[in-house]
Amino acid sequence: MIQIEKLSFSYSGSSSPALKNISMEIPDGEFLGITGASGAGKTTLSFVINGVVPHYYRGEYYGNVRVNGNDVFSTDPCKVALDVGSVFQDIDSQMTCSVVEDEILFGLENFGVPKDEAEARLEWALRETGIENLRSREISGLSGGQKQRTAVAAILALKPNILVLDEPTGELDPASSRNIFRILKELNESYGITIVVIEQKIMLLCEFARKLAVLDKGSLAFYGSVRDVLKNADRLASLGVNYPRAVDFHKSLVSRGMIAPGTEVCISAEEAAALAGGLL
Template sequence: MIRISGLSFKYDGGSEEALKNIDMTVYRGDFFGLIGSSGAGKTTLLHAINGIIPHHFRGDFYGSVEVNGLDTINSRPEQLAGAVGSVRQDFESQMVSSVVEDEILFGLENFSVPRNEIEKRMTDALDKTGIRNLRERNIATLSGGQKQKVAISAIIALMPDILVLDEPTGELDPQSSRQIFQLLRELNEKHGITIVVVEQKIMLLCEFVGKLAVMETGRIILNGSVPDVLKKSREMESAGVNCPRVVTLADRLREERLYGGPIPVNIPDAEKMVRSIMG
């Protein structure tokens, strides 16, 4: 469980707060999406959850963040790393090895995973991301998308209680992006891992997550179930969020009382909406 109360943060040397009075709770087992325009504070909020703020990036920190009962200010980074697995937007910066299998092995050994479990964990993680064939490859020879899958594999092999990901499909094609979200759903539903993900592919995100928050200039302006948030397309657009056209259309049709069904989050849903309007 993640409990954030009155969180504000300004980076050292910053002219204004990157986060402003954030109150948010992510319950155990949630699959939580976070969206907003560039500079809205999404990455900073993830850094506050995993303890990078305030332990690595210094600044003025107000309020509190608790992760599985651990106060992030008073807990050591290694304690927080045991509870929260992170895939950063600059995922290459978190890689420490030159070979794929060594990258995954590094985390497993550092978190004292029993030796008789290591091989299975590594193989399972590589299979789930579809890169088992890259196990012995030099990371420097991989494409950006392949490196992103390596970073994700290294974290999911650890099976953390909480997983936070910052644009995990940024370097991936549509097919691979869907594969990653299907994997995240499996981790969430079958293993009970709490997931918080920042993603720019909003339609894809909304198809998988159960809850959604929208950020603007360091604040959370919308927070709730996916259907409830998507009904606020005007607020999303005013916050600089590139709202999917089908969502905007559905919202306008609802305002005109031409449509009373759910907000579509995928193509089949959109087709159902059109059929219901056309009779």
């Protein structure tokens, strides 16, 4: 469980806070998408969960963040890393080895996992991320999607109970993006791993996430089920957040008096078609 209470943070030397009075609880087993315009504070929010803030980036820190009961501020970041696995926005800077299996074994060795156990975890992580065939490949020769899978595998092998990923599909085409989210869904459903994923592609969040957090200039503008948050289409648009076309369709039916304003908002083309079908 992640508990964030009245958290504000300003990077040292910066005059304006990157996060302003954020309070939220992320229960175990959640699949949370975080979205918001560029500079809204998404990456910084992920940093307070994995301890990069305040242990690597310092600044003015107010409030509390607890991960599985441990106060991140006063907990050794290596201990936090056992609970929270992080895939950073710039994965190239995260990779330390040149070959896929070495990259996965590197973290395991660092955390002192015995050799037999490390081999079993390596095979498991490769299997879960569908990259068994890439085991001996040079990372520099991999596609963007394959690199992302490698980064997820390396983190997964450490068996964290929370995975924090910062725009894992940023450089990927739609098919590879969905594949990454399918892996996250599988990890969430089969192993109960809490997923916290920063993502700009709202359709992916509609399909895969249960909850949505929207940041606006460092503040938490919305936090709730994906459907509840998407009801606020006009406000989301003003925050620079996309929403599915199906929501517009729902809005136009409401404004024409064809459905009641309280009718559940549709968030996919299939749901919009079903809604239209019901009216015919």
